[in-house]
Every structure is written in C-alpha cells, then in structure tokens.
Amino acid sequence: MEFLTAAAAAMGSTLISNPLEVIKVRLQLQGELKERGRYKIHYRGFFHALYTIAKTDGLSALQKGLVPSLWHQVAEERRWNVKANGEKSLPKTALVAATLGGITAYTGSPFYLVKIQLQSQSSESIAVGTQHQIRGTLHGLTSIYNQHGITGLWRGCVGSLPRRCIGSATQLTSFTICKDLLANNDYFKIEKGYLNSLIASLIGGVIVTVVMNPLDVISNRLYNQGVDSSGRGLLYSSYMDCVKKMYKTEGIAGLYKGVIPMYLRTGPQTVLVLVFWDILKDMGERYRESRNI
Template sequence: MEFVIGGLAGAGATIFTNPMDVVKTRFQLQGELRARNEHTARYRGIFHALYVIARNDGMLALQKGLAPAMLLGFTMNSVRLGMYHVAEVQGWTKSKDGDININKTIFWSSASGVMSGLAANPASVVKTRIQAAAHPSIAVGRQHRYDGMMDAFITIYKTEGVKGFFAGVNATCARLAVGSAAQLTTFSTVKEKLLELGYFNRSRATLAFAASIVCGVLCVLVETPLDVVNTRLYNQGPASKGELLYNGVFDCLKKIYTTEGVHGLYKGIGPLYLRIAPHTTLSLVIWDMLNNLFDKNKKS
C-alpha cells in the first residue's frame, strides 16, 4: 500500500505542474550547443513561453506529454516514496535513540531515488520527446513526432530497441540520488525540527507544507545541471537520425559548459523551480496525509 500511496501522490501533483515541465523542457533545448549570442531565443521568459506555446500550438499544448508525465509521476514516486516510507516505518532511517540519523536517511533516500530512476526512465524519455515537439516556428532541439504515448513507446522500441528507453539513465539515477537525498532528508529533518520547536503540532498538513517548501529550493539548486543533461540525452534520439550530439553524461556536461557556459547548465531553472516547488509540496503533502490516514485505519 505504501507504494500505491506514493504513486498516487506523484501522479496527482503532475496534473498541476505539467505546463511548467513543458516550458522547462523547451528552455533546456533552446540554443543547444550554441553560445548565447549565436541564436535567437524563441522563448524569452516563462510567461512569454506560455503565451507562445498556446498561440502556436493551442492551449492544450501546455499539457503536452501529460499521460507519460502522470505515468512517470506514479512510477517514480511509487518506488521512491514507497521504498523510503518502508525504511522509515522499519526504523532504518533512525538512530538507536529513535532520532533521525542523517547518514542513514541520505542512504535510503538516495537508494530509493536510484531505483525510481531505473523504473521510470522509459516514461521520462517519452514525456520529454512529446513535450519538445512543437510548431516549426517555435521548435527547439531535435523533433520527434508521435501519435500519443502508446505510439511513442512502440516507435521507440521498433527503431531504437529497449536501449532507447534507457537513454540518459545514468544521469537520471545520479540526479534522483542527489535530488532524493536532498528532498527526503530535508523533509524528514525539517519536520522533526519543527515539531521539536513546538510548531504545527496540531496540523500535519501545515507541517508537511512548511517542510516541503524548504525541500523545493534545495532540490532545484542541486538538480538543475543534471536535469538539463537528462533532457538533452532523452531528446537526441538514435544515431540513425543524425550524428549523436552527446556520448554520455560527462560528454554532455562538458559540451554544454564549453559552448553555453554555466548559464547552459542552469537553463530552465525558473520553470524547473515553479514545477519542482509545487510538485514537491503537493506530492509530499498528499503522501504524508495519505500515509497518516492509512496508518490510522490500520490501527483502528
């Protein structure tokens, strides 16, 4: 049940945050491997991107890739949050005195992140390629055309094999190991500290909300470079469509830094924050409340 609760929390939050994910994907592909003065920005800010996408592709384009995004949210969070909750319940994240043990918490949150990355990578590839596809006047990055989520899965399997579903998986696992460690460790620690200080004792929802806000800021700072790498590796496609732009995580990081500078590694940080912050808040609050409800029902 812990895994189902985690999945529902992630899928539910995705509905509200997917438009920012579409914008984030476009920003991260814009000006790919070009210096800032060598290309014209088709998206000049978050609100401009929302307007341009809606004008050229229609309002529904702001929810592009929603189906694989929800599948991704359910798969990733069912594994990540479910595995971490089991570790919490079993006391594997605590010291002998029953207090939060930072090292143990980091280990279990990182391990759950890596496992969720492996499970959810196929959905991530499909989501990114569908979100990147746009009208020629605003297209950025390589364009892949699919007739929906199932067609994308079938086409990728036929043209790239199983390997195609695991493009960028090393970056995914690294990003989620770091991101989950930052998110879940901070979430658990902040919650415990707030309770120790006497805050939000009577409101579990407010407690989870306050702790999740801190998580969102930290996650964006540590995740963005690897998130940019993820987007580039997911979207480049097979070698048959042209020369591969990147040969792995480190090659991608090096090329982005060399041609686009530090700015390139933090492309899309604005919409990424506006996606991660509410997604983190919504998913962790939903997760925390569902777990509390489930635990109460078990006891009764």
C-alpha cells in the same frame, strides 16, 4: 494498498505540477550548444513560455508527458529512514532516497525518455531541441524499440541515474532537515503539519534546485538528442561529453536554464503529494472502519 495510495497521490500532484515540467524542458533545450545571442529565443522566461506554449499548441500541450512518481511517499510510510528510537536518520534518509531514486531512474527510464521527447515536441514556429515525431507514450515506446531494440529504450539512462540518485538524496534530506528545524527551535517553532511542510519545501527547494538543476539539464539533453541508425547520439557521445560541450558553448548559465520552473515544481509538488497522500489515506481508513475491515 499503500502503493496504490502513493501512486494516486503522486498522480494528483503531478497533474497540477506537470505544466512546470513542460516549460522547464523547453527552456532547458532552448539554445542547445549555441552561444548566447546566436539563437532565436522562443521563450523569454517562465511566464512568456507558459503563454507561448498555450497560445501556439493549446492548453493541452502543458500536460504532455504526464507521469507519476511515488518513491518519496513509500519511504516515509514504510519508515525506512528512521533510527531504532524513532528519530529520522539523515544518512539513512540519503541512502534510501538515493537507492530508490536510482531504481526509479533505471526501471522508469524508457517512460522518462518518451516523456522528455513528448514535452519538447511542439509546433515548428516555437520548436527547440530535437523534434521526435511521436504521437504518444505507446507509439514512442514501440517506435524506439522497432528502430533500436530493447537497448534503445534505455538510451539516456546514464544521465538519469546521477540526476535521480543525487537529486533524490538532496531533496529528501533537505526537506527532512528543514522540517525538523522548523519544528524544533526556540524562535519560530512551527509544529509538523501542512504549514511546516509548505515552508520546509520552499526553503529546501532552493537547495534542491541549486544541486539538481544542472543534473536535470544534462539528463534531458541526453534523452532528447537525436541518434544515428546505430543508436549513437548525434550531439553527445557520453555524459561528460555533454557537460564539456555545454560548458564550452553555454557556460555555467546553460546548466541553470529552466531554474525557475524547477524551483516552482520541486517544493509545491512535494507538498501536494503529501496533501493528496493524507487525504487518500484518511478516506481509506474511514472506508475500512465503515466496513469493519
């Protein structure tokens, strides 16, 4: 039941935050391996990208690649990240988050591969990155399998693992630290609740964005690149090859493409998940009480 509740909460929050993901992916792929000023700019920033995608491909394009995530909620509910005395342990929090992030990255890699390819897909006039002609999740999965076998479905996973492990550990620990600092200080104490979570997410989101955005760009580039008949990447041969080529052509700024939607998505989505999570849990408890379960 907890997994179903967590999944439903994640789906509710992702439905709202997914347009930020689409915009982020487009900005991250724009100008791929090209020096500044040497490529056509389709998206001049966050709001322009939002307007351009909606105008050209329709509002539905902002919900491409909609997928849920539930590791955070399960960890909190199961109390895997607390000490024997009930206090939260930062090392345990980081370890749990990194482990669950790694498991999620590996098991969900085929879906993330298709998600990125769907989110990058657009009309020719505003296309960025490699365009994969897939019609949906099932069509994408079957097409990749038919062309490159079962191993093809895990192409790009090498980029997703550090993104998920490091990013998840940073996200959960930074939010935990911020929540505790806000609740336990002598200057501006904010008891734990929705307001505490909101402010903690906005502060912690800065830390997460700084750490995670470069990992996110690398991961998405590896997932979206085209491949030859043998399944080898046409742009990047490995994780470090991607890092070197990006730094050489796009510089540090290339690793922080899409930073605004990354920040806007990171904090608010966590709060939304927690809100949906609490609402659904309360509904479930009231239902069980009414039925004497």
